[in-house]
Amino acid sequence: MFQLDSGHEGEKIVRRKLSDQVLDKLRHMIRSRELRAGDYMPSERALMERFGVGRPAVREALQSLHNAGLITISHGERSRVNEITAGTVLDQTDEIARLLLNAVPSNLEHLKQARRMFELGIVRVAAENATDADVAELRELVQRQRSLLGGDPVPFIEVDMAFHTRIADIVANPIISAVSVAMLRWLFQYHTSLLHWSNNEEITLTEHDCIVDVIAAHDPDKAVETMRGHLNRSLDFYSFGDGETPPR
Known part of the structure; x- marks a missing residue:
């Protein structure tokens, strides 16, 4: 049987x-x-x-x-x-990204590490390939950000995002641009309160000016070094919980 x-x-x-x-x-x-x-x-x-x-x-x-x-x-x-597009695909992950960051705090450190590695590669290529028009647009974004000092922090942060996104766009790779936007959005949108603190905005602007200068000089090694210093300083402030005040 x-x-x-x-x-x-x-x-x-x-x-x-x-x-x-x-x-x-x-x-x-x-x-x-x-x-x-x-x-x-x-x-x-x-x-x-x-x-x-x-x-x-x-x-x-x-x-x-x-x-x-x-x-x-x-x-x-x-x-x-x-x-x-790559952007529309990543847009679908926003809610999952928020849950991931909120549910497992250590994932914020993983995201910070990923952004460092990603942006250092981006700025190297940007320094190699930037045109005069690219540099002019980056300088205009820094000026626009400077004009927002002392006001609502949200527009200041939005232009900060636009600045880093514009550097990614120089690579001329739509997937890299989309991933850059997504990572910035996950950091800024869900941790906005950590990104704006008294007396540090001018430091950010000075560092942005330096980043544009080395991109304009087409110095990839210096661009990586300058961006690394900027990210190491700014991303350190993401380790604080909501409602806490970053050290000065």
């Missing part, structure tokens, strides 16, 4: 939800470029007829695509396929 080998438990056929099967079909339509960025999604009725399923399965699948950032669902309009 045949006996079922318990070692084959993993071969059992599991019936999948209809909405999951529709989701797989829609993802394939996007991956195969049957549906391209900017295209309207087929109507719910058309999808129901194409896949032989009911409206609930189609709607659930469309909502999953929307939650994943692959399409945009607008009230009163047909869904539209989104353009997928």
Whole structure:
């Protein structure tokens, strides 16, 4: 008599939800470029007829695509396929990043280390490749940041982010730019209170001026050294909990 080998438990056929099967079909339509960025999604009725399923399965699948950032669902309009870039992919991780940083404090140290390594590589390439226009834009950002001294800290921090992002853009690699923006956003957005303290903004601006100078001089080694000093000083202040005051 045949006996079922318990070692084959993993071969059992599991019936999948209809909405999951529709989701797989829609993802394939996007991956195969049957549906391209900017295209309207087929109507719910058309999808129901194409896949032989009911409206609930189609709607659930469309909502999953929307939650994943692959399409945009607008009230009163047909869904539209989104353009997928490195930035849009990383945007989807913001909530997870916040949970990760808040749940495991040591991950903040890991993020700081990653940013140091990342920015030191970026500034080396920036010093090698920067054009006069790049340098002029960096100087303009430092001036804009200086004009915000003494006011609301949030705009000051936003221009600080723009300054570092602009350096990353010199590399001309969209993935590097997107990762740079994401790391800055995770640090600044969730630890804003740690980044603005009396009498240190001028130090930041002076260091930014020095970074621009060495980039303009096309001195990669000096650029790395200058950026390392800036990051070592500024990132040290991220180790404090909310509500505490950094040392002076």
